[in-house]
Each structure stands twice: as C-alpha cells, then as structure tokens.
Amino acid sequence: MPNSALIDALATFLPVHRLLRQAAELAPYESDALTAFRSRPGAVVLAETQEEVVRVVELCHRHSVPFVARGSGTSLSGGSLPVAGGVVIALNRLNRIVHLDPQRRIAVVEPGVINLDVTKAAAPHGLYYAPDPSSQLICTIGGNVAFNSGGAHCLKYGMTANHVLGIKAVLPDGAVVQLGGDSLESVGPDLAGFFVGSEGLFGIALEITVRLLPRPELYRTVLAAYHSLAAAGDAVAQVVASGLLPGAMEIMDNLAIQAAEAAVHAGYPRDAAALLIVELEGERVQVEAEFAHLLQVVEASGPYEVRVAKDDADRARIWKGRKSAFSAVGRLSPDYIVQDGVVPRSRLGEALAAIQRLSAQHGLRVANVFHAGDGNLHPLILYSGRTPGELERAETLAGEILNLCIELGGSITGEHGVGVEKRAYMPAMFNPVDLAVMNELRLAIDPKELANRGKMLPDGDAPSLTHPGIHPLEQQGVISRA
C-alpha cells in the first residue's frame, strides 16, 4: 500500500490531476512495452518541472518509498515497470529543448523530449541526433540515456553513450549533480558515461547534453534477398571483412518480412528467407565510390535479388518496415518475447542456425529481425498465453537463446537493457566478483535501493524467465503477469 504520509506531502504541491491515485488513472501505467509484467504503482506523478522531480525524489527518500522514472513507456525489458505501491514519476511532460547550439553542435534537452524531436529541432541547421531506436518517434531521451539505447545506425555512430556529453541528474537521495560537460574533452573520470545505461539505478536525468551530427549528404540503401538466413548472416561478415563501414546493416527473416509488409507495405520481397538491408551514408563522393564496392560484395554473397532504394520515399518505406517490425509481429501472434542477445559478427550464421534448431525443438515460431552489423540479435519468440504451458516453453526457449549468446562469446543484451526481464541471466554473464562490485556501487549511491528497485541487478528474489511455475514475486503479490 502506498505510504500515506508521502502522499500527503506530495499533495501539498501537486494538484490532484497530476498526482494520480485512482484505479483508472493507474491501470494504464502498470506496464511498459513488455506486457508480460504488470505492477500497479501507489501513485503516478505527472511532473512538469525539474524542481518538482527533485522534490518528489527527496520525499520518496525521506519516506523510503521506491520510485520509477518513466518516459513514454516503450521499454522492451520492463525497464519502467512500476514497483507495487511505489511512485512512478512520469517525465513525458518535462519535454523542453533547453538550448540548441548549431555552431557547437550540441543540444541540451529535458528527459521527456522525444528522440525524433531532437532531430526535428536540429534539422533546420543541417544537423541531426544519430541514435535511432526503432521507437524513436515516441521514446524519450531520458529513457535512451537510462538504457543506453541503440538503433539501426549505431553500427557506424555508436550507442547513446557515444552521444551524451553531460547530464544534470537528481541522485536517489535528492541531491542534484552535474556529470560531464558540454564537450568531448572533459576533465576527470567519465561520470556521464557511468550514468548512461545504469537503468535508472543512479537517479533521474533532468537535463542531458547531446551531440548533434551533420546530416549525411547522401544515402544509398540496398536490399538483398536470400534463400537462407545463414547466407544473409555470412553476407554481413563479408561486408565487414571488405573494410566498408555502412551506416546500418540489418537482417529480417521471412516471418518478420511478412509482418512488416502487412503493417506498412514496405515493398520487401515477400518470399525471401532473409532480407539484408545495408545503408551507406556520408559525403557524396565517398558514398558513390563505396556503393560500387558494396554492390560487388553483396552480389558475390549469393543473393537471388538485389534492389536499391529509388528515392527518399522508397528509403523511408524500407526503414519504416524495419522499424515497425517488432510491433508488427503482433499481427502474427497474440504474444511474443523479444530477445536482445549479442553474438560476435563472425558467428552470426552459426547463431541463426542454432536459433532455428531451438525453435523447431520447442515447437515455437521465432521471428528474427536484428542489427546484423553489430551482431545484436532480436529473436521474437511467438507464443499464445492462452495455450497452457506455452509461456513456460517460450521462456525456456528464450533462456536457451541467451545462454547460446553467452557461449558464443556475446552478451544477453545489446540495447534493450536488462530491466526486469533478464536479471536472472546476469550471473551467467558476470562472475560473482563483478556482480558484487556493481552492487557495492549501487549501494554507495542508493543505500535504500529506492531508484528503479528490482531492475538489472539480480538478487534473491530476481524474477526469472526460466523459473518453473509461479514466480516468488508473484506469490508475494509484488508483480503479476497478465
């Protein structure tokens, strides 16, 4: 139950329509984009100023009530899953672009600014914000920072961490700090880098200084269709070996192609077993030269069809299809688990073949759509929660895929974060000493474990996807899975 003293304190400065307490106000905040987990918060605060966020955090600290920051609620790992009875601090109204300096190519934004809106604001100056998660039309910079979000074009430009210069943040005890600065040449340890990807455990970003890049002069987007997933995976290795560095290199398998086509009519070859999307971008002279080279490499990799985007509209359609693919898979199956494992690029073909084998073994369909260029897999495990036992089978399969990624020398997450979903796999990924150090750091910053409690770091009651039967947290009524 929510702490009534805390609620009273919040009510002294928050009007009733921004301190949500009614069942109908709270229900829509129970989940983010990972609906397998639901949890009803005690209250949702719709913050409108940085000062309000600081006050709410201070009060939560004083009353020892856990809080979760939330932007647009698009996390695929349950990163903004509320703590039952805790406070959700909704930041989507905290969406001012405080400052944009085209000369210095930086923007200072509040956490609720939508990723694509940074690019929109920078566009008149010929600049853009490079990290492009598929949900960029709605996901917020605050969430991108917390989860070090990636995107198709992070192959060339790096993840969110590579684009954040400074962060003003409120720590879990209410102290406000400035980490990093406004240029790449900062003095001392990279504390902003330390904050990025901490999944909300170190507090809430109030202002983020991001880098802006000049918009590429020219894009060349190539689609190549293959008869097998492994052939497309091998093609990626060949492009990398050729020395080219495309802006993005993506693969979609047939299920993902079907879903995306149904959703946005992207014009993909529907019968392909695998589709490779490679995009070159940059200065005209260079892109034109690389394009000829790329076509040779791709043609030599055994595709049965190669297509080049005709114009900007065609290119936009190709990317819209790719970026809608996760959600579009909802057309194929009522439920699915999105995975985010990483394997070394050189072992992509091997990993994909193994996933197909596991899929057949468990009798569950797996759609694959992924950032091939950096080995970041996104198998979508399709199941129906209505069929008894299918969720458990899907979870077992998901666990085996993650273990496979670790065995191949990769990682359990590339960009979605550990969240609540992959906590149980942290011990497989890190040794006890690593985990102990992470925990010590967390406790040093947040001794009461109030900020985004229950995410990333495993503990005795970590929710586990492979746990047979009802989860301990479910038994305690802390979480529920619909």
Add this chain to the structure above:
Amino acid sequence: MQHAIPVDELGVQGRFMAEAVDACVHCGFCLATCPTYKVLGEEMDSPRGRIILMKEALEGSIDLAGALPYVDRCLGCMACVTACPSGVAYSHLLTPFRTLAELQRRRAPMNQVARTLVKETLPYPERFRAAVQAGRLGQLTRRLLPAELQGMLRMLPATLPPAAPLPEVYPAQGPQRARVALLAGCVQQVLAPEINWATLRVLARNGVETVIPRGQGCCGSLSLHIGEAEQAQMLARRNLAAFPTDVDAIVTNAAGCGSGMHEYPLLFAGEADLPQAQAFSHLVRDITVFLAELGLAPPDGLPEPITVAYHDACHLAHAQGVTAPPRQLLSAIPNLRLVEIPEGELCCGSAGTYNLEQPELAAQIGERKARNILSTGAQAIATGNIGCMTQIRTHLAALGRPLPVWHTIELLDAAYN
C-alpha cells in the same frame, strides 16, 4: 495483449472488441499521433491507455465510471490505427464499447438534454435547419441557459445559405463513363449545400450520371460514433432500402459519412441485414477516390495562382486510409500549388460532435491545427469534411487569419471553366 474479457456475454460485438485488445502489443507507437495524448500528456488519454481502460472495464476490474472520462475524450480520429504496426482495429473496440457504456451510464440531466438534442436534430436536415433558426432566437436568452446548451448555441452559424432542392438525376455531360448514387448527407446539406452542387457538376463534367435517391437520409455514423447504435441501425436501414446497388459506386463527399458507411458490416454483424450491408459498403467511395479511380478529366485551371494546404480529414485519412487521391486531384489543377501541413496526421478537433461534448480540448486541438496551417504560408485550405471545414474556419478566425476553407470538390469545380 492478454485479457479476460467475457466474450460470450457480450455477443458478436464482444468478439470484435476482444480481437482488438488481443492485437495490441502496448508498444506505444500510437502515442505519437494521438491528439489528446499530445495535448494532455497522460497515458490514460492515449490509445493504448484507453485500450487498457476499456479492457479492464469489460473485465470488471475497474469501474465503468472511472474509465469513461478518458474514453469520452477520445476523438475517434483513428490516427492511432494508421500508426499501429500490429494492426489493432481500434474502432472495433471503441464503437461497441461506447454503445455498451451508453446503456449503463447515468448522465447528468442537462448533459442528457444536450445529447438528446444533438441526436434528434443533427441527423435530420429539416430539424437541424429549424433548430438553427430557433437557435438564433435563443442567442438572446443565451446567458440564462446551462453551459451545455450555451456551447451548442455558440456553434450555430449566424446565417444559413439558401438550399435549392437536389434533382433526382443529374445527367453526364458528353459520353457517359459511369453512373453513381450520391449520399446527400445531413448537416452538410444545411450548412453548405453548395458542396453537393459542386459534386454534381464535377461528376457530370467527368461523364458521370448521378442519381440522388429519394427516401435517403443521414448515414447514421454520427449516432454510431457516439454510442447510439440503435439509432444508427435505424438510419442505416433506411439507406439500405433507398439506394440502388446497380450503380458503379455510392459516392459521398463527407469523410465522416464514408467512414460510417464502411462500418455498416460491423453495425449489422450477426444480423439478417449483414449481406445487404456488406454489398452497400462495398460500393461506398469518397468522391475523391471515385474520381481518382475513374481518371480525372483534365481541369482547365484556376484564374490566379494560389497556394493551398490540404488538411487530411481523419475519417478519410485514418478511418478509410485515403490520403493520395485528394492530393492527386488537387495537384492536377493548373495554377494550384499544394503544400503539406506540419503534424498533418493530427485531428483538427472537430470529430463529429466532439466540439460540442469536449469544447475545451476541441479548442486547444483546433488552435494547434490552425497554427500549423498558418506556418505553411498557404492562402487557402482544402479538405474533405464539413466538420473540419467549420472547425478550421473558427480557429483561423480566432487567430485573426480567416483564410478561405474549401471542400476539395469545390476547388475542382472552380477549376473547370
């Protein structure tokens, strides 16, 4: 998304509602195009939030009364349907839910009076015309009336254009290329009868004979969208009986009507009228779709160069997926330069009776639309729905920039000498 909606207790519509909930994956892509989410910035006033609320209300885990304020604030613009990658048929949830809610809810007395007035006048041209006349008298005593009725009076136009009765048949000019039946409409017929006349002239000029079936009436979509399914069925049945089906198309020049008539199969799901409703809705075309499919006779052009911003009516763009044909037709007009409106996917706030029921939000959304339109530097606006025309005129005027707002077909009409 998983749910425990008691499908069997809810009849045929229950299945439609459950399927829509099933298809939602809660990804949030809909938030970016939802006008109420943009303005209010809270999850309850977003499409996926409303899906959760309707789901929980149907499951019985939250009170209907708690969910309704948020469901009521939905414009029904269906921008979320265009944005949704996983194919949620949102209207299949919203429309039946509103009908269901209407049976259970208790409205405040004056709210009920206002609603009954809307429901019993707007769909009937003669009553609406009489109401406008009476309403002008009411202006004098406006301050004595409850807020709900004051709002309605404010929306009434100061004068009504004279209405010449439409003929039963309007012949094609030159060799006949097609024959269509025209839905004359209800509100539009009273507020802007010239749109129907422009439609007849443009169709004739394109070699199309138009019949205007006697005995037809309101298409029922206004009733359907406010949860009055029974009235909607009654009105729809009248049109099913009145319209011939041996025509090439049943043409409408109102986006809302086109959208509603495409929903007839949903309205009559599980009923004896279903086959007839399907045949009817199969023939329904927006005027711009029909002309684009037919192939437009080249217009002569406008006398002066003009820059026109095209506004996507939600019930065309989102509910029917029609965005290219009107642009294609307007682009064919010599001397007309077409420009796009920023945030073009956002509703203007008119949305049927929305500006009567949610005046404050409708005004905020309307002003946002007007500002976006002005940012294009356009000299005039073209759109395909009478509600949008009225709303956009109001908000441009409020900003002191009363640009002309035309129906797409009026511009085409003007472009034929």
